């Protein structure tokens with residue numbers, strides 16, 4: 001079954017955070033997200049006022065993947081696909097749609113922080129879909145990757 005896509009709204013967050021804790025690898029539980037300040041309360045106003053933009057993928061009326069970006073900084077904030085739905089092109093589609101959203105507000109280059117561990121699927125994924133490693137690392141040891149508007 002093919003996924004359908006739509007813009008994310010703040011009421012999707014409960015499900016999105018559930019998915020972030022239920023990925024095949026690299027998962028973050030609701031408590032772990034809250035510990036770094038990511039909650040429905042902190043994110044909802046930023047989605048409602050357009051600072052954060054996102055897209056969700058839906059199958060059988062259920063959100064099974066999502067991606068959010070920050071229109072002010074050009075950062076892709078998060079991308080996650082529910083375990084069992086990987087390898088169907090959904091991550092690439094969500095990432096490209098959200099990247100286009102950020103390019104459309106004027107950014108010429110986007111960035112994100114991703115695992116620096118080659119064994120994690122996301123490492124090869126981002127390189128495969130056109131993001132460039134920088135060998136610059138954030139405080140968590142994640143590597144900064146960039147992508148320019150084509």
Ligand SMILES: CC(C)(COP(=O)(O)OP(=O)(O)OC[C@H]1O[C@@H](n2cnc3c(N)ncnc32)[C@H](O)[C@@H]1OP(=O)(O)O)[C@@H](O)C(=O)NCCC(=O)NCCS
Pocket residue numbers: 023024025026027077078079080081082085086087088089090091092093114115120121122123124125128129
């Ligand atoms: C990383 C993640 C988003 C990828 O999503 P996905 O839907 O499985 O990826 P897709 O099916 O869209 O893959 C797109 C392309 O990348 C390729 N790809 C994916 N993982 C790859 C890897 N590790 N190495 C090489 N290529 C890879 C696919 O083969 C596909 O290629 P194609 O376009 O030529 O067919 C997903 O595995 C996930 O949610 N992981 C857990 C959470 C996470 O780590 N998020 C990112 C950090 S915030």
